[in-house]
Amino acid sequence: MGQLVNGQWSTEDQRRVGSKGEFVRPDSPFRSRISSSSNEYAAESGRYHLFVNAGCPWAYRTLLYRKLKSLEQHISISLTRSAAGTEGWTFGQEREPLLNAQHIHDVYTAAEGSFTGRCTVPVLWDKTRQTIVNNESAEIIRMLNSAFDVLPGVATADYYPESLREEIDELNELIYRTVNNGVYRCGFAQTQTAYEKAYDELFDTLDLLDHRLSGQRYLCGESVTEADWRLFATLIRFDMAYYGQFRCNRNMLQEFTHLWPYTRDLYQHPGVAETVDFDAIKGIYFGSRPPGIVPKGPQIDFQEPHQRGS
Ligand SMILES: N[C@@H](CCC(=O)N[C@@H](CS)C(=O)NCC(=O)O)C(=O)O
Known part of the structure; x- marks a missing residue:
């Protein structure tokens, strides 16, 4: 670039x-x-x-x-x-x-x-x-x-509460390395070995998180934290961009038993859907490379009921 x-x-x-x-x-x-x-x-x-x-x-x-x-x-x-x-x-x-x-x-x-x-x-x-x-x-x-909580109208929700900081930090470390940056390590690797290492680590973590989410609604229990939002930013792009463009293709997100409804659960939180711009996502991963053709699919219904609580 x-x-x-x-x-x-x-x-x-x-x-x-x-x-x-x-x-x-x-x-x-x-x-x-x-x-x-x-x-x-x-x-x-x-x-x-x-x-x-x-x-x-x-x-x-x-x-x-x-x-x-x-x-x-x-x-x-x-x-x-x-x-x-x-x-x-x-x-x-x-x-x-x-x-x-x-x-x-x-x-x-x-x-x-x-x-x-x-x-x-x-x-x-x-x-x-x-x-x-x-x-x-x-x-x-x-x-x-x-930092801005003192200003009028700012929501009081705390996604990094004192009592969960250690757990959030630990999850962030693993998820950053193997998932958030892990998809980039797959997509930008310059050797087969480096790519396969990143790919294996990515899907090992996704399997682990899928299992973790079988027994609890969010990564740290019943309340949404920073760890969830950081993971969400990658999952929402997964099938549309990383699966194909970055060769993260062992499974689509939609094939995970718990991660898929979990992603829909986060997407359906008040205000979240309007922050996700699917055209912009396709634009950066496909439109930035010549000849700039953007795939039409896949069709993904993030509004499908998630059945993980209300
Ligand atoms: N560590 C930075 C990474 C940001 C980043 O790499 N952004 C990409 C866009 S997805 C970018 O601007 N890349 C341009 C470049 O690397 O020259 C952060 O998390 O804020």
């Missing part, structure tokens, strides 16, 4: 491959935090903005949390086009209104003129300090979960 080198766009793709041909995801460089007690990044209404692509599973986490926590009135957004162009994620000729950016890389250079690195979404932008606060989705959703 290319990247910035000293603030200039370069179409040369930096290799993200380890010595065994395995996909290696670079660390996110902007890691500041918003909090209700921060002097630098205070939790204020209207101050922050998200630059996102609705198809991307990492950016999607932040869109989902913005909805779940009723933060739409406090945090504004700019959506890129779903497919990437020669200069990465783009807003097209119309540009987006906040920074007059045409590409996501314009947002990175607005924060740091000589930035070197990949220009990923999501980006959490501070309108006051005119800079990027954070571009790591795992950290952004933690902030959205609680």
